[in-house]
Amino acid sequence: MTTDTTPKDTAPAAPTPGQTVLDARGVTMRFGGLTAVRNVDLTVNSGEIVGLIGPNGAGKTTFFNCLTGLYIPTEGEVRYKGKVLPAKSFKVTAAGIARTFQNIRLFANMTVLENVLVGRHTRTKEGLWSALLRGPGFHKAEATSRDRAMELLKFIGLEKKAEHLARNLPYGEQRKLEIARALASEPGLLLLDEPTAGMNPQETRATEELVFAIRDMGIAVLVIEHDMRFIFNLCDRVAVLVQGEKLVEGSSEVVQGDERVIAAYLGEPFEDAPGAKEVAEVEAAEANAATQTDAAPRKENDR
Ligand SMILES: Nc1ncnc2c1ncn2[C@@H]1O[C@H](COP(=O)(O)OP(=O)(O)O)[C@@H](O)[C@H]1O
Numbered sequence: 600m601t602t603d604t605t606p607k608d609t610a611p612a613a614p615t616p617g618q619t620v621l622d623a624r625g626v627t628m629r630f631g632g633l634t635a636v637r638n639v640d641l642t643v644n645s646g647e648i649v650g651l652i653g654p655n656g657a658g659k660t661t662f663f664n665c666l667t668g669l670y671i672p673t674e675g676e677v678r679y680k681g682k683v684l685p686a687k688s689f690k691v692t693a694a695g696i697a698r699t700f701q702n703i704r705l706f707a708n709m710t711v712l713e714n715v716l717v718g719r720h721t722r723t724k725e726g727l728w729s730a731l732l733r734g735p736g737f738h739k740a741e742a743t744s745r746d747r748a749m750e751l752l753k754f755i756g757l758e759k760k761a762e763h764l765a766r767n768l769p770y771g772e773q774r775k776l777e778i779a780r781a782l783a784s785e786p787g788l789l790l791l792d793e794p795t796a797g798m799n800p801q802e803t804r805a806t807e808e809l810v811f812a813i814r815d816m817g818i819a820v821l822v823i824e825h826d827m828r829f830i831f832n833l834c835d836r837v838a839v840l841v842q843g844e845k846l847v848e849g850s851s852e853v854v855q856g857d858e859r860v861i862a863a864y865l866g867e868p869f870e871d872a873p874g875a876k877e878v879a880e881v882e883a884a885e886a887n888a889a890t891q892t893d894a895a896p897r898k899e900n901d902r
């Protein structure tokens with residue numbers, strides 16, 4: 600059923616053997632002559648945190664866009680809990696998939712609470728128009744929504760800033776608020792696109808805890824991230840995309856040890872990877888040598 604290429608002898612410890620939440624098969628996305636994603640299969644099961652890694656331009660965000668109805672894949676099929684996804688992103692959210700974006704997309708001039716309330720509108724019977732027109736039933740629904748939104752703000756630790764404008768939050772808190780807004784649609788699957796980008800190590804650590812807590816709430820998570828320590832700590836399973844194709848998939852241990860993965864990242868050393876320090880030293884020495892050469896002009900450069 601899955602196309603997991605995990606070697607049998609090193610199968611990851613499955614947290615809770617669950618149902619397949621996300622089942623993407625043969626997903627291909629072309630933009631004109633460019634194939635950004637090529638024939639990718641990926642499943643996410645309930646109770647799982649799955650990582651998606653790969654060098655810049657590998658097609659990770661494009662793949663996310665194919666899972667959320669932002670793009671309609673050129674080929675392939677995406678199912679959520681057995682049903683083929685609708686081709687509109689708001690319908691995908693209503694079906695149960697929520698996401699955050701690589702570049703934060705908040706309503707900067709709305710309050711923190713209002714941003715979370717916006718995330719709830721796919722879940723309230725009244726819907727967005729009723730909310731805007733203050734229709735009958737709106738006030739009751741609003742009270743329930745506010746309670747839930749405050750609960751979520753508490754969950755991410757921003758309840759004291761509920762009335763602050765989103766744009767006044769520090770960067771790390773804006774990222775958290777995006778997660779709260781995504782959770783407000785009561786998803787069964789959460790997609791996080793580089794949730795720790797720009798965060799300091801403490802914030803990254805806190806985000807790790809937050810993602811575990813989200814998983815423990817019964818929400819499956821698929822996460823794109825460049826911070827390898829974060830990914831390998833967090834994920835039950837990791838898939839590696841390189842030039843649009845899935846190169847390897849398996850447990851953190853399997854993926855970390857795979858030479859193809861290491862080769863794919865050459866030129867983009869892992870943060871904290873063994874060797875990164877040495878590479879930096881060599882680069883510094885080379886830069887130093889170059890400066891000295893420049894200081895003594897060579898004949899062929901004179902004209
Ligand atoms: N809307 C688009 N139109 C054309 N090319 C795109 C579009 N979105 C992404 N691409 C291209 O697809 C490739 C994969 O990009 P992306 O999915 O953003 O990579 P990643 O998230 O892994 O860094 C890149 O070459 C990028 O330029």
Ligand SMILES: [Mg+2]
Nearest residue numbers: 659660661701
């Ligand atoms: Mg991206």
